[in-house]
Structure formats: structure tokens, C-alpha cells
Amino acid sequence: MPHANAPLTELGRLRLARCVVDDGWPLRQAADRFQVSVSTAKRWADRYRVEGSAGMVDRSSRPRTSPLRTPTRTERRIVKVRLARRWGPARIAYLLGLNPATAHRVLVRYGLARLAHLDRATSQPIRRYERDAPGDLVHVDIKKLGNIPDGGGHKIHGRAVGGRNSSAHRDLARPRKIGGRPNLGYSYLHNAVDDHSRLAYTEILPDETKETAAAFWTRAQTFFHTNGITVARVLTDNGSCYRSRLWRNTLTDAGITHKRTRPYRPQTNGKVERFNRTLLDEWAYAHPYKTETERRQALPRWLHTYNHHRGHTALGGLPPASRVPNLTGQYS
Structure with missing residues (x-):
């Protein structure tokens, strides 16, 4: 133009x-x-x-030849160091005897300018995907979370007072394995996130056994079905509850295909892993809760906000409800 x-x-x-x-x-x-x-x-x-x-149309102003462009062999060396060591352009340039601007320009050209675009474990470029419709794939995972003692833990009062509260309000149903060590027990957040819409369902349960996981999925499937989503596939990690016959039969009876991630590759289940992080940042550790009951009472309200009102960066700033038009209570 x-x-x-x-x-x-x-x-x-x-x-x-x-x-x-x-x-x-x-x-x-x-x-x-x-x-x-x-x-x-x-x-x-x-x-x-x-x-x-x-x-009569405009032509590209790019020259036919670029004799001063960085040689292909040098570009390959820059990319190799970036993937192998995850260094920034300045360190790469000093290692190879180049100008940092040259290294940065090459990284931009190959789409490697930001470390966030590389997988932490393998340093390979991240391959992102998204299913075409709600229900095509649902990510399921469990997050272990320590319970809060009455009066608040160390995140509010510090280690000294928080430790005393933990010792005074330990879970009596769970005997201490080591004398004097607090034993409040744990909560287990069972989470299910739809791949396309990011619509989430979560429950706080006492354990991560196969019976608990199967019962959770039954309720989660009901939640998605109520909101007009028919689940076709479920993706989990290789936890023992997800390798059980009970879990397999629960999904098979519902006509759902079960997929598992490759061992030691949680990135494959990245959407629910990212939801776990959001859950901790914006709910579990967002306020100085004084009791575990107080924190649990705040979860339903936060979950409603997440599904209906909180803007999601992967959805262009819109909430998950925007991708589920017939979601119950969408306009509340």
C-alpha cells in the first residue's frame, strides 16, 4: 500500500x-x-x-541479495546455543564473538526471542494446540494442598506463631510420624478443565484414591453436561488412580476415550497445570485465611468468577463462559 x-x-x-x-x-x-x-x-x-x-502494485523493497546478512552457519550456532543452554542474546553473542543485536535479530527471525516460548524441560519450542469445540478434550489433574490451622499459618504470622498453631490444631485422626512435627493433613483439589473453552470444575476432597477420583469425574461430567458440553476425551497424567480399572471403566461406560500423558511430561496436560497455578495464586494464597473452613468457603465464589467474569489471556481477554453460549447463569 x-x-x-x-x-x-x-x-x-x-x-x-x-x-x-x-x-x-x-x-x-x-x-x-x-x-x-x-x-x-x-x-x-x-x-x-x-x-x-x-x-501497478507495490513491490517489495527487499534486496535480491543481502551480502551483509549473518551467515547461515552462524545463525545455526546461535539457535543451537539458545536451545541447549537457554541463554539470552547477550551471553550468546559474547560466546560466539558477535554483536548482541545480531544474536537478538537471529532469535527473532527464528521465533526464539522469548524464553517463555521454550519448554523448560527440553528447551524445545513449545507446540501449542487447542481443540475445535467444547468437550473434545477435558484435562483432569489433582493438586495437593496443605490445610490451614485455626488462627492462621506461617504465611500470616510467620514461622514461630504459625508453627505453634499447626501443632495445636493438628489432625487427630492422623498420627504423627515424627514426634513434635505438625500434622494437619492435606486437601486434594480435583480439577477438570475443558481444552477449548477453559471452563473449569473443581472440588476439595480428602484423598486421591481411585474411588474418590472416579466419583469426582462422575460429578464433573454432570457439570459439563448440564452446561451443554458433551465430553469425548479425557486427558490425565499417569497417577495410580488414573491407571486403575475403576477409572477406566467409569470413562468407558460413559463413552469417553481416556488419554494419558507421556511419563515425566506434565507439559502435555499444561492447561490444567496452568489452572492449578492460577487457583493457588488467586484463591488459595490470595488472602490471609485464618482457618481452612474460611478458605474452602471462598472457593465457589472464586470459581464462578473464573468461569463467568475473569478475562482469560488465551481467549482474547474473555471469560470461559464466552465460548459456551448456553452456559447456565452466564449473564448473572
Whole structure:
């Protein structure tokens, strides 16, 4: 496209060229008529003779050759160091004897300018995916969370007072394995996140056994079905509860295909892993709760906000409810 102050558009160039070539106007007369230089008029007239109307469009200003461009071998070395050591452009440049701006320009060219675009475990570029419709894939995972003692733990009062509260309000149903060590027990957050819409369902349960996991999924499936989502596949890690026959039969009876991640590759189940992190940052550790009961009472409200009102960066700032048009209570 021509710039804002260009005297000729593509149509103007065509009219100028036709005046010169078809109507026989002198170049100077045509240049005066269209308020351009004689050399400009000649350029468009010559293109019109050779290419016709197609020659009136802008061409790339990129040179045919770039003798000063970084050699391909050097570019490969920059990329290799980036993937192998996860270094920034400055350190890579000092190692290879280059200008840091050169290393950065090469990393931008290959889409490796940000470390967030590389997998932490393998340093390979992250391959992102998203299913086409709600229910095509649901990510399921469990997050272990320590219970809060009455009066608050160390995150509120510090280690000294928090430790005393933990010792005074330990879980009597769980005998101490080591004398004097607090034993409040744990909560287990069972989470299910739809891959396409990011609609989430979570429950706080006392353990992560196969019976508890299977019962959770039954309720989660009901939640998705109530909101118009038919689940076709479920993706989990390789936890023992997800390798059980009970879990397999629960999904098979519902007509759902079960997929498991590759061992030691939690990135495959990344959407629910990221939800776990959001859950901790914005709910579990967002406020100085004084009791475990207080924290648990805050979960339903936060979950409603997450599904209906909180903007999601992967959805263009819209909440998950925006991708589930018939979601119950969407406009509340």
C-alpha cells in the first residue's frame, strides 16, 4: 500500500501509464498532470508496457541479495546455543564473538526471542494446540494442598506463631510420624478443565484414591453436561488412580476415550497445570485465611468468577463462559 503522502494510488498509476502508452502523452505532460516527477512517470509507463495492469502494485523493497546478512552457519550456532543452554542474546553473542543485536535479530527471525516460548524441560519450542469445540478434550489433574490451622499459618504470622498453631490444631485422626512435627493433613483439589473453552470444575476432597477420583469425574461430567458440553476425551497424567480399572471403566461406560500423558511430561496436560497455578495464586494464597473452613468457603465464589467474569489471556481477554453460549447463569 502507498504511504499517506503518496501522490499516486494504484488506480492513479494505471491512469498515468495509459495516458503515456495508450494515448501517446509526452512524459513531461503526464508528469505535470499527475503531479509527479518525469522519472516516476517513466517508471510506471515502462511497467505498464511489460506487465500491464498487474505492474501497478507495490513491490517489495527487499534486496535480491543481502551480502551483509549473518551467515547461515552462524545463525545455526546461535539457535543451537539458545536451545541447549537457554541463554539470552547477550551471553550468546559474547560466546560466539558477535554483536548482541545480531544474536537478538537471529532469535527473532527464528521465533526464539522469548524464553517463555521454550519448554523448560527440553528447551524445545513449545507446540501449542487447542481443540475445535467444547468437550473434545477435558484435562483432569489433582493438586495437593496443605490445610490451614485455626488462627492462621506461617504465611500470616510467620514461622514461630504459625508453627505453634499447626501443632495445636493438628489432625487427630492422623498420627504423627515424627514426634513434635505438625500434622494437619492435606486437601486434594480435583480439577477438570475443558481444552477449548477453559471452563473449569473443581472440588476439595480428602484423598486421591481411585474411588474418590472416579466419583469426582462422575460429578464433573454432570457439570459439563448440564452446561451443554458433551465430553469425548479425557486427558490425565499417569497417577495410580488414573491407571486403575475403576477409572477406566467409569470413562468407558460413559463413552469417553481416556488419554494419558507421556511419563515425566506434565507439559502435555499444561492447561490444567496452568489452572492449578492460577487457583493457588488467586484463591488459595490470595488472602490471609485464618482457618481452612474460611478458605474452602471462598472457593465457589472464586470459581464462578473464573468461569463467568475473569478475562482469560488465551481467549482474547474473555471469560470461559464466552465460548459456551448456553452456559447456565452466564449473564448473572
